[in-house]
Amino acid sequence: MKTPPVCNYEGSDYQESFWEHGNRAYEDAAEEIALKHLLPSGNGHLLELGAGAGRNTHRYKGFEHITLLDYSTTQLQKAKEHLGVDEKYRYVAADVYRLPFAPGVFSAATMIRTLHHLSDPQLALKQTNECLFNDAVFILEYANKRNIKSIFRYWFNKQEWDPFNREAVEFVELNFDFHPATVKEWLAQTGFNVEKQISVSYLRTGFLKRVLPLPVMRTLEHVLQLTLSWAAYSPSIFLRSQVVNQNKPENSSTFFRCPACGHYPLADTPPILVCGQCEHEYPAKDGIYDFRLDL
Numbered sequence: 001m002k003t004p005p006v007c008n009y010e011g012s013d014y015q016e017s018f019w020e021h022g023n024r025a026y027e028d029a030a031e032e033i034a035l036k037h038l039l040p041s042g043n044g045h046l047l048e049l050g051a052g053a054g055r056n057t058h059r060y061k062g063f064e065h066i067t068l069l070d071y072s073t074t075q076l077q078k079a080k081e082h083l084g085v086d087e088k089y090r091y092v093a094a095d096v097y098r099l100p101f102a103p104g105v106f107s108a109a110t111m112i113r114t115l116h117h118l119s120d121p122q123l124a125l126k127q128t129n130e131c132l133f134n135d136a137v138f139i140l141e142y143a144n145k146r147n148i149k150s151i152f153r154y155w156f157n158k159q160e161w162d163p164f165n166r167e168a169v170e171f172v173e174l175n176f177d178f179h180p181a182t183v184k185e186w187l188a189q190t191g192f193n194v195e196k197q198i199s200v201s202y203l204r205t206g207f208l209k210r211v212l213p214l215p216v217m218r219t220l221e222h223v224l225q226l227t228l229s230w231a232a233y234s235p236s237i238f239l240r241s242q243v244v245n246q247n248k249p250e251n252s253s254t255f256f257r258c259p260a261c262g263h264y265p266l267a268d269t270p271p272i273l274v275c276g277q278c279e280h281e282y283p284a285k286d287g288i289y290d291f292r293l294d295l
């Protein structure tokens with residue numbers, strides 16, 4: 001199966017340049033508030049898709065196990081250094097278009113700041129649904145093309161693309177903004193029932209971040225999330241969905257599947273996992289499983 005191209009973060013200093021030195025304390029706080037509202041009272045096993053350097057991982061309280069999945073091994077390495085050695089965490093390098101998990105193994109999943117790199121979101125959502133069990137919760141963040149700034153830019157001829165048009169807009173290669181109605185449609189088509197929406201980061205402007213202290217921004221953000229979430233005109237939207245009952249197999253001891261041929265079970269035998277059907281080999285080195293194909 002040929003899969004779409006991946007936005008490659010291998011060797012990237014994203015965590016440092018964007019978050020730690022990029023004046024993004026407000027955005028980070030805004031996401032923390034949204035996650036607090038949306039996260040299920042954790043238990044079971046959570047899958048974090050596009051986990052990057054694990055910036056959000058400590059927010060997933062109560063889960064017995066968390067699997068961090070990212071295409072970039074260097075991001076996962078950073079996450080490992082940041083979270084420390086703990087049996088609770090598992091690190092998996094893989095493509096969201098070809099997930100290496102057996103059906104129904106996770107009780108929850110999150111995908112934050114990752115959908116905007118996907119040219120085929122439906123394929124990734126379908127893969128995600130498959131490895132979640134019935135009634136599992138999925139928290140998805142996406143970049144909203146129909147945000148206030150883009151609407152004004154469009155009205156004043158500063159931007160060519162129409163924020164009300166339901167097509168995705170690729171503003172830089174492999175960077176997409178999506179329309180709220182389209183994302184909800186994709187979720188419904190891939191077996192999710194959207195339960196709750198939170199509009200996040202309404203105050204994301206350089207001016208407000210300069211003039212208002214962070215605690216004030218945080219309080220305002222909290223109020224805006226409570227009052228204006230229905231409107232979905234913010235640059236970032238969080239959705240909580242539940243997997244629609246599909247009579248999937250109950251969570252079993254089988255965890256991995258072969259992303260090359262789809263066969264499972266795939267025995268967890270580091271330092272090399274070998275598929276019993278296609279004999280594809282996957283290394284597991286320094287605590288990071290590597291299921292990437294096409295390298």
Ligand SMILES: C[S@@+](CC[C@H](N)C(=O)[O-])C[C@H]1O[C@@H](n2cnc3c(N)ncnc32)[C@H](O)[C@@H]1O
Binds near residue numbers: 014050094095117
């Ligand atoms: C903008 S970063 C966000 C990281 C983290 N979720 C956060 O909010 O700090 C996007 C992440 O998605 C990962 N990613 C992009 N495309 C991917 C794919 N097809 N499969 C797996 N990971 C992918 C990148 O490697 C990167 O770490």
